[in-house]
Amino acid sequence: MDLFDIVTQQIANSLILGSFYALVALGYSMVYGIIKLLNFAHGDIYMVGAFIGFTALSLLVGFLGDGWLGISASLILSMIATGFLGVGIQRLAYRPLLSAPRLSILITAMGVSLLLFNTVMAATIGEYKAFETGLGFEGLDFGNIHISYTQIVLVLATALLMVALTLFINKTIYGKAMRAISIDMDACRLMGIDVNKVIALTFFVGSALAAAAGVMAGVYYGSIHFFMGFIIGLKAFTAAVFGGIGIIPGAMLGGLLLGTLESFGTQLSWIGTEWKDVFSFGLLILILVFKPNGLMGRTEIERM
Amino acid sequence: MAILEVKDLTLRFGGLEVIDTLSFDVEEGGIVSLIGPNGAGKTSVFNCLTGFYRANAGDIRFRNESIMSLKPHKITARGMARTFQNLRLFKQMTVIENVKSGMHCRTREGALGALLRSAGQRREEAEIERVAEECLAFVGILEHKDRLARNLPYGDQRRVEWARALATRPKLLLFDEPAAGLNYDEKERLIDLIRRIREELSITIFLIEHDMGLVMKVSEKVVVIDYGKKIAEGGCAEVQSNPKVIEAYLGKEDEDGN
Amino acid sequence: MAANDGSGAAVARRTGLAGVEDRLAAFFDDRRHRYAVFAALILAGLLVPRVGSNYTLEILTNSFLYIVLCLGLNIIVGYAGLLDLGFAAFFAVGAYSTGILTSTFGWNFWLAIPPALLFTVIVRVIIGAPTLRLRSDYLAIVTLGAGEMIRIIARNMKDLTGGASGLIGIQRPSLFGLELNQISHYYYIFLALAVLAVFASDRLEHSRLGRAWKYVRDDEDAAEAMGIDRVAVKLSAYIIGALFAGLAGCFYAAKMTAISPETFQFMQSIMILVAVVLGGMGKIAGMVVGAMAMVLFPEVFREIGSMRMLVFGLILIVMMIFRPQGIWPDRRH
Structure with a gap:
């Protein structure tokens, strides 16, 4: 493989990795933007989404097959179910603590994370599950490199979800309410906005996007397991901070950039794949130190 | 002699000039007030003086040395203390613990001293305790010393803040709206306290205040700013009759000033 | 409530x-x-x-270890109000430094302690110093990332640390000619460490430095205005807290004679933090109760096996909703 091949291959890898990061990062960013909660359980939501999609596919496979039709149906089912799971968690665990100290709600999020993680671990006896699909490896060939149709479809699906989200945030009344609440929740209450409903909706959308990423990751990597959410949770948070937490386009950009940096970074011989995670965390620390508001965040005036 | 000299101080937030080439002096041993309509930039001036904001241009000289590039804690250590417009007590701590914070920059024992409880450390703790009690007695709330700060009535919480600032052993004390939220009696006691701080402790006082009655009673000099610019400076009577000041307050000065 | x-x-x-x-x-x-x-x-x-049986001693030794760790983290989270999700990293640095110095370089255990503590401080400063100005939730994620980095480094630097399978054959120390190889020996050692940690915490808490930590926790700006260098104060909390963990790590390495990166993974950091929060942040007695509860809980619920962490997550949520201040919280009057 020559340099051109490596670069093309890594661009393809970046896009797909970046898509997963961006979708999960969006959930982090939206929830943080609206209630300033670092939703620790978000990576586990992604994992649960993957398992719901897996279960849905194994049930639907008899009717819809294991091709794109079955996968799309499972994906949508998983998004809806996981969305409601997110709303339920918000209702039971986070809402009572909205006015509590930040640490209490963060610890609660850890509790939720433990709960989800261990429930799935108990249910799967800690085993990997093969996410079997009938998609195969056909695709486009560019010289030495091969890009499968699966990769292309997944990236396109991500793009579609992002466009839909952007329209939702910018064009609907609920999107406007979300943006307003993130600026001043109390003022919104006074203006008669049903704040709890909008927060619930935010959790629904964020969780559904994470579920979509989870199912796609299952389809792409071919297997899922109960601890798949931990590392991606951290990475997605990095991506969200990278782009500017609380800013929707920032999360998208941050996800894609992190995917790119990681794909190319690990190609450098002195980094290598086993140092991949160190690379990302090191990057996170650097960003926070030098540009804590992220790429798209406005610099706050330092004041008391 | 001036203890504090501000020269051409300028502060910008974005494109907005919050403070615009502001110059004035605070004479050692004086009581000087900074007044101006809401949003004139008074608290911003305080924040620049105490190092919380980094001014864009100009110079601030305190006791003949520039303090423009110093961090807040270094400025406090040099002898300038402040109170806050909105109470900023350490709410989960007792009154005396709050006041002890002021002694931090005047003492030096660290972890090792604490672990070994050396003679020097015990002596220093006793000294901190003594000074804190002295300051509490000075503002008149010594009897509440072991209560949690957040459980005191508002007026007394203000006094904890004053005691805390006094415990830093300042040469210059900055009060940011000390009378806000106080009732008539409490304001009278505040006026008395401000005078006693100057007379008994020989501390220079610089204050921001909205209550014109109080300002006119205690101040020897008044600096008036509007839109970050100085519009008048001088004695109380002089400033009160200045047409620019009257204009800035839109006649409000009339009802407050009498 | x-x-x-x-x-x-x-x-x-x-x-x-x-x-x-x-x-x-x-x-x-x-x-x-x-x-x-x-x-x-x-x-x-x-x-x-x-x-007590050996089993009882083992469990209690573990809870003493946890008391030391909790008291260390309590200085950072409870007193100074800095969230730290990667605290196990300093426990790891202490343990690995001791392990490497005694097994690879053949140092005497007692002589290995000072350099091990020095390494702990160095790592703490490298991780801590750049992050001190960050908002609390950013701090949480950075410390988490940093903690994981330490573990991954331990796993990847195979020549020095033995990689994923870990370091084995760490020498047993001896004290006055007696080789410390019984569980009861370590029981006494960790009991002494726990008592020492309680003692040190108490003295620090009621000192000039301890008060400064709390001032910064309650209101950073006001503390700064009172002449307190918040960066120095926070850094001192970080370092002293990490020293507790580093010291615990030294003796842990000697007790286990073998250590692996998995002992120091993210879950360990979370467990320590949870013990601190459950016990009641900022309260020494709360740390003792929290640490004991955390070690005893899995033993008591041995029956339900892997479900116990699930139950644990539930307890955490319920606890935060109904009693967020912990079992034995600070300051009630």
Whole structure:
């Protein structure tokens, strides 16, 4: 493989990795933007989404097959179910603590994370599950490199979800309410906005996007397991901070950039794949130190 | 002699000039007030003086040395203390613990001293305790010393803040709206306290205040700013009759000033 | 919750669980009562090896280790108000430094302690210093990432650390000619460490430095205005807290004779933090209770096996909703 091949291959890898990061990062960013909660359980939501999609596919496979039709149906089912799971968690665990100290709600999020993680671990006896699909490896060939149709479809699906989200945030009344609440929740209450409903909706959308990423990751990597959410949770948070937490386009950009940096970074011989995670965390620390508001965040005036 | 000299101080937030080439002096041993309509930039001036904001241009000289590039804690250590417009007590701590914070920059024992409880450390703790009690007695709330700060009535919480600032052993004390939220009696006691701080402790006082009655009673000099610019400076009577000041307050000065 | 505002009169009126709690708190407000109970606990602790089985000793030794770790993290989270999700990293640095110095370089265990603590401080400063100005939730994620980095480095630097399978053959130390190789030896050592940690925490908390930590926790700006260098104060909390963990790590390496990166993974950091929060941040007695609860919980619930962490997550959520201040919280009057 020559340099051109490596670069093309890594661009393809970046896009797909970046898509997963961006979708999960969006959930982090939206929830943080609206209630300033670092939703620790978000990576586990992604994992649960993957398992719901897996279960849905194994049930639907008899009717819809294991091709794109079955996968799309499972994906949508998983998004809806996981969305409601997110709303339920918000209702039971986070809402009572909205006015509590930040640490209490963060610890609660850890509790939720433990709960989800261990429930799935108990249910799967800690085993990997093969996410079997009938998609195969056909695709486009560019010289030495091969890009499968699966990769292309997944990236396109991500793009579609992002466009839909952007329209939702910018064009609907609920999107406007979300943006307003993130600026001043109390003022919104006074203006008669049903704040709890909008927060619930935010959790629904964020969780559904994470579920979509989870199912796609299952389809792409071919297997899922109960601890798949931990590392991606951290990475997605990095991506969200990278782009500017609380800013929707920032999360998208941050996800894609992190995917790119990681794909190319690990190609450098002195980094290598086993140092991949160190690379990302090191990057996170650097960003926070030098540009804590992220790429798209406005610099706050330092004041008391 | 001036203890504090501000020269051409300028502060910008974005494109907005919050403070615009502001110059004035605070004479050692004086009581000087900074007044101006809401949003004139008074608290911003305080924040620049105490190092919380980094001014864009100009110079601030305190006791003949520039303090423009110093961090807040270094400025406090040099002898300038402040109170806050909105109470900023350490709410989960007792009154005396709050006041002890002021002694931090005047003492030096660290972890090792604490672990070994050396003679020097015990002596220093006793000294901190003594000074804190002295300051509490000075503002008149010594009897509440072991209560949690957040459980005191508002007026007394203000006094904890004053005691805390006094415990830093300042040469210059900055009060940011000390009378806000106080009732008539409490304001009278505040006026008395401000005078006693100057007379008994020989501390220079610089204050921001909205209550014109109080300002006119205690101040020897008044600096008036509007839109970050100085519009008048001088004695109380002089400033009160200045047409620019009257204009800035839109006649409000009339009802407050009498 | 409601138990938060118990003034003298309210104490007398309240009955039931809250009343018991108030009376207990009043009892422990008296310094002499506190010392008496503490002395009785130490005495009981010294007598346990005469009657307890090896299993009991093992469990108690672990809980003493946890007390040291919790008290260390309490300095950072409880006193200084800095969230740290990667605390196990410093435990790891202490353990690995001791392990490498004694097994690879053949150092005497006791001589290895000072450099191990020095390494702990160096790593702490490298991770801590750049992050001190960050918002609390950013701090959480950075410390988490940094903690994981330490573990991954331990896993990847195979020549030095033995990689994923870990470091084996760490020498047993000896004390006055006696080789420390019995569980009861380590029981006494960790009991001593825990007592020392309680003692040190108490003295630090009621000192100039301890107060400075709390000032910064309560209101950074006001603390700064009072002449407190918040960066230096936070860094000192970081370093002293990490030293507790580093020291615990040294003795842990000697006790286990083998260590692996998995001991120091993210979950370990979370467990320590959870013990701190459950016990009641900022309260030394709370740390002892929290640490004991955390070690005993899995033992008591051994029956339900892997489900116990699930139950644990639930307890955490319920606890945060109904009693966010912890089992034995700080300052009730």
